[in-house]
Each structure stands twice: as structure tokens, then as C-alpha cells.
Amino acid sequence: MKVISLINMKGGVAKTTLAVNIADCLYQRHGKKVLLIDVDPQFNATQCLMSGNEYFNYLKDGEDTVLNIFDRNIRPTISFTEGVNKRVPKNLDEIKPYQTRRGFQLLPGALDLYKLEMAPGQGREFRIKNFLTTLGNSYEYVIIDTPPTPSVWMTSALLASQYYLIPVKPDPISLTGIDLLNGIVTEKMENFGNKIACAGVVLTVAEENTYVFRDARRNLARSEVWKDKIFIKSLPKRVEVARRQLKQEFILDIDDSLLKSNLVGIVKELIERIG
Numbered sequence: 001m002k003v004i005s006l007i008n009m010k011g012g013v014a015k016t017t018l019a020v021n022i023a024d025c026l027y028q029r030h031g032k033k034v035l036l037i038d039v040d041p042q043f044n045a046t047q048c049l050m051s052g053n054e055y056f057n058y059l060k061d062g063e064d065t066v067l068n069i070f071d072r073n074i075r076p077t078i079s080f081t082e083g084v085n086k087r088v089p090k091n092l093d094e095i096k097p098y099q100t101r102r103g104f105q106l107l108p109g110a111l112d113l114y115k116l117e118m119a120p121g122q123g124r125e126f127r128i129k130n131f132l133t134t135l136g137n138s139y140e141y142v143i144i145d146t147p148p149t150p151s152v153w154m155t156s157a158l159l160a161s162q163y164y165l166i167p168v169k170p171d172p173i174s175l176t177g178i179d180l181l182n183g184i185v186t187e188k189m190e191n192f193g194n195k196i197a198c199a200g201v202v203l204t205v206a207e208e209n210t211y212v213f214r215d216a217r218r219n220l221a222r223s224e225v226w227k228d229k230i231f232i233k234s235l236p237k238r239v240e241v242a243r244r245q246l247k248q249e250f251i252l253d254i255d256d257s258l259l260k261s262n263l264v265g266i267v268k269e270l271i272e273r274i275g
Contacts, residue, residue, distance in 0.1 A: 001137060002274055004199060005144040005161040007154060007185070008168060010177050014204040016044045017241060018167045018266075019145040021251045025267040026141050027104040028252055034104035035097055035139045037128065039066050039157050040147040043109025048245045049100045050108065058108065064095045067110040069127045070156075092127075093134040102250065105139075113153065125152060125192070129160035150184050158185060159192060163199040163274050167235070170203045170216030182225065198229055199273050202266055206234035233265035 006019045019036065026032040038045040046055065059065070068090055097105040132142060144157040158164060164185065168174045178201065189196050201220065206213055213234075220226045236259050241251060251263045 003142040003161040004163045005157040011148045015167045020048045023143045024250045032140045035142045037107045037144045038109030039153050041113040045145040046108040065108045065110040068095050069131050092131045125156045128156045165199045166201045167204045170213045200229045202231045203234035205237045233262040
């Protein structure tokens with residue numbers, strides 16, 4: 001089972017767009033068993049796969065979200081008919097992902113993650129890793145969409161992963177940020193004695209015929225750290241992608257040959273890079 005976290009500390013780099021479409025392409029084009037985990041408290045990946053009503057009913061029915069992984073405390077609940085009861089968390093092996101209409105599975109995100117006190121040192125950093133160990137060989141790929149902050153949520157995702165993938169906009173500020181990001185990842189993994197490999201850098205929101213794009217690719221190619229990490233294909237800038245996402249539609253649904261072929265190329269190269 002290959003576990004890949006998509007990370008970037010800067011918003012607006014199409015991290016979630018890339019995460020959900022990689023998961024979709026792995027299933028649709030390669031027939032892989034895929035689980036997408038939404039560990040971003042903004043749960044944007046979840047909104048790309050479930051409508052508001054679907055998500056509301058899902059929660060109403062008491063179905064599982066990523067909150068079940070992290071909130072392991074016994075809590076009192078109050079009912080007008082039954083009085084005070086205890087809410088006992090599920091065992092990790094009892095947590096069941098959501099079957100999406102796209103064919104792959106999703107462990108939905110939850111806004112209530114913000115309510116949890118997540119101080120380092122509580123052991124919660126290992127919760128995703130512990131959950132994944134209960135899955136056995138149920139999936140060939142696990143894609144984790146992380147928050148755009150160096151938080152405990154990101155650390156938990158990285159500790160569960162063998163690889164991380166960095167989506168980055170081809171502009172000077174974003175390129176400077178990935179050096180900082182790489183340093184943070186290295187420090188965190190050294191602190192926990194964990195090994196993780198960078199699967200590469202994907203240029204996103206890209207306008208390939210511009211000087212800014214060509215200059216960004218050239219600067220990465222000159223870097224000792226990043227020169228072997230640049231994906232051949234980039235994710236083109238398209239307003240249509242954002243417009244369709246919240247209708248639960250994906251890049252493979254859009255009549256745009258360049259957009260689709262680039263996504264397919266990114267996924268093909270990802271598979272080759274991680275073996």
C-alpha cells in the first residue's frame with residue numbers, strides 16, 4: 001500500500017484539486033483500489049465528492065469521518081429521554097470510509113477537527129498511521145489531503161506516509177516557500193525518527209506559454225534539491241476546474257484534451273516515481 005501526502009503551506013496552489021483528481025485518475029484509468037483521506041479541517045476534498053445534503057445526511061446517520069481517528073476520548077452525551085450517557089469512540093478497525101460515486105473511497109473531513117486540542121506529545125500524531133495499519137491490503141494507494149499549515153494534522157499525515165508530493169504555483173514566492181517546507185518536513189521526520197521521500201514537485205495553476213512559468217521551471221532545474229524532482233507535466237490553469245469541482249465533477253469529465261492528458265501524465269509519472 002503506497003501512502004502519499006499532498007502538502008504545501010501556501011493556499012491557492014490547487015493542492016486539493018490535485019489530490020482528488022489523482023485519486024480519481026488512479027481508479028478510472030489504472031483500476032487501482034484507492035482511499036482518499038481528507039485531513040484538512042476545511043474539508044474541501046470532501047466537498048468535491050459529496051454535496052452539502054449528502055454530507056449533512058452522512059453525519060446525521062452517524063457515519064465515520066477523519067474525526068473518528070483523532071477524537072478517542074470518552075465523552076458524556078445528554079438525551080432528554082435517556083439522560084446522561086457516555087460516547088465511547090469506535091475502535092480504529094471499525095471506522096468505515098465512504099464509497100464515492102467515482103468508485104474510490106473517501107474518509108471525509110470534518111470541521112470539528114478545529115475543536116480538538118491537538119498539542120504535540122499526546123500521541124495523536126500517530127493516529128492516521130495506526131488507522132492505516134488496520135486496513136491491511138484493502139487499498140493499493142492512499143492519498144492524503146493535508147491542511148496548508150505546519151500543524152499536528154500535517155505531521156500525522158506525514159508520519160503515515162512513505163511519500164509526499166508538493167503542488168506549487170510557478171511564481172517566485174511559491175518557489176521560495178517550498179525550500180522552507182522541505183526544511184520543516186525534514187525536521188519533523190528527524191524528530192520522530194521517521195523516513196519519508198519526496199515524490200516530486202508538480203507545477204500547478206500553470207500557464208505554460210508565459211515567461212513566469214518558464215522562469216520557474218528553469219529556477220527549479222538549477223536547484224540541487226529540486227532539479228530531479230520536477231514532474232514533466234504540469235496542471236494547467238483552468239477556471240472550469242474550480243467551477244465543476246463543487247458539482248462533484250472532475251478533470252476527466254471536462255472536454256479539454258490538454259488538461260486531461262496532463263493529469264494522466266502526472267499520475268503516470270507518480271506511479272513510476274514511487275514504484
